[in-house]
Amino acid sequence: AQSVTQLDSQVPVFEEAPVELRCNYSSSVSVYLFWYVQYPNQGLQLLLKYLSGSTLVKGINGFEAEFNKSQTSFHLRKPSVHISDTAEYFCALTGGGNKLTFGTGTQLKVEL
Amino acid sequence: NAGVMQNPRHLVRRRGQEARLRCSPMKGHSHVYWYRQLPEEGLKFMVYLQKENIIDESGMPKERFSAEFPKEGPSILRIQQVVRGDSAAYFCASSPGDRALQETQYFGPGTRLLVL
Numbered sequence: 001a002q003s004v005t006q007l008d009s010q011v012p013v014f015e016e017a018p019v020e021l022r023c024n025y026s027s028s029v030s031v032y033l034f035w036y037v038q039y040p041n042q043g044l045q046l047l048l049k050y051l052s053g054s055t056l057v058k059g060i061n062g063f064e065a066e067f068n069k070s071q072t073s074f075h076l077r078k079p080s081v082h083i084s085d086t087a088e089y090f091c092a093l094t095g096g097g098n099k100l101t102f103g104t105g106t107q108l109k110v111e112l
Numbered sequence: 113n114a115g116v117m118q119n120p121r122h123l124v125r126r127r128g129q130e131a132r133l134r135c136s137p138m139k140g141h142s143h144v145y146w147y148r149q150l151p152e153e154g155l156k157f158m159v160y161l162q163k164e165n166i167i168d169e170s171g172m173p174k175e176r177f178s179a180e181f182p183k184e185g186p187s188i189l190r191i192q193q194v195v196r197g198d199s200a201a202y203f204c205a206s207s208p209g210d211r212a213l214q215e216t217q218y219f220g221p222g223t224r225l226l227v228l
Contacts, residue, residue: 032215043116043203044155044219051215090154094215098207099145099168102154 002027004091006103013081014111021076021106023065023091031095033074035065038088038105047089050074061085086110114139116206116220117186124226125194133189133223137206144187145217146179149201161187162209194227201225 005024013019025031032051036044048059055067065076074091091103117136125131137144143162147155160168161181172179176194181187191198201224205217 034216036219041224043118043221044205046216046218049216092155098143098160098215098217099157099171100147100155100205100217101157102147104154 002029002031002093002095002101004093004101004103006091006106008106009104010107010109012109012111015083016080018079019077019081019085019108021089021091021108023074023076023103025072025074025091025093027072027093027095029095031093033065033067034092034094034100035059035063035074035076036090036092037061038090040087044090047076081108081110083110083112116141116204116218118202118204118220118223120223121221122224122226124228126228127195128193131191131194131198131225131227133191133202133204133225135187135189135204135206135220137187137204138218140208141206141218142209143207144181145205145207146187146189147203147205149203149222151200155203158189191225194225196227199225199227 003026034049035047038044048057050057050067058064063078088105090105092100145160146158149155157171159179176192178190201222203222204220207217
């Protein structure tokens with residue numbers, strides 16, 4: 001069985017401050033990892049993905065994530081957030097099949 | 113380059129009616145996935161289809177729900193005799209048939225179903 005844990009349901013942060021959204025996973029097989037962003041009443045947009053290779057992955061909108069196999073983590077980071085980054089962020093994985101397993105999401109709220 | 117398209121975007125049904133949700137994958141994509149998002153929850157996998165084949169339906173409720181992806185036309189998720197608990201956002205995603213690329217799924221805007 002596979003699972004994704006996003007411990008922080010909400011993360012408030014001031015504009016231009018750095019942010020880290022945490023994601024831990026559990027799987028008995030090798031996995032591919034993803035971060036998606038969902039703006040209100042919209043679909044999911046792919047931010048970045050880790051399939052293989054370098055453990056530091058850069059995505060759109062200045063986000064990056066680091067795959068840490070020993071800690072089974074895939075935390076998302078941005079050095080300086082903007083108001084427009086306010087959204088729900090989902091970590092997800094797939095392994096041994098094509099269906100995505102999602103975490104419960106983290107609501108990022110950027111304040112002035 | 114159109115993305116994944118879903119219609120309708122919003123659907124209101126009364127208890128006992130049928131709901132039909134449509135999904136057109138991205139051009140060149142032959143794999144379709146359906147997910148359901150209940151209020152305040154993450155997305156849950158429902159079904160994975162290729163043209164004319166259901167590959168994995170392990171997330172589909174045993175009754176009232178069915179999905180198809182015909183040779184021609186969009187993928188359809190059908191919910192018969194809807195109940196209030198079916199109220200949710202239903203998302204479709206697609207991926208390429210190329211094995212090297214099929215892990216990455218691209219999502220549509222979703223259909224928000226409200227059952228009165």
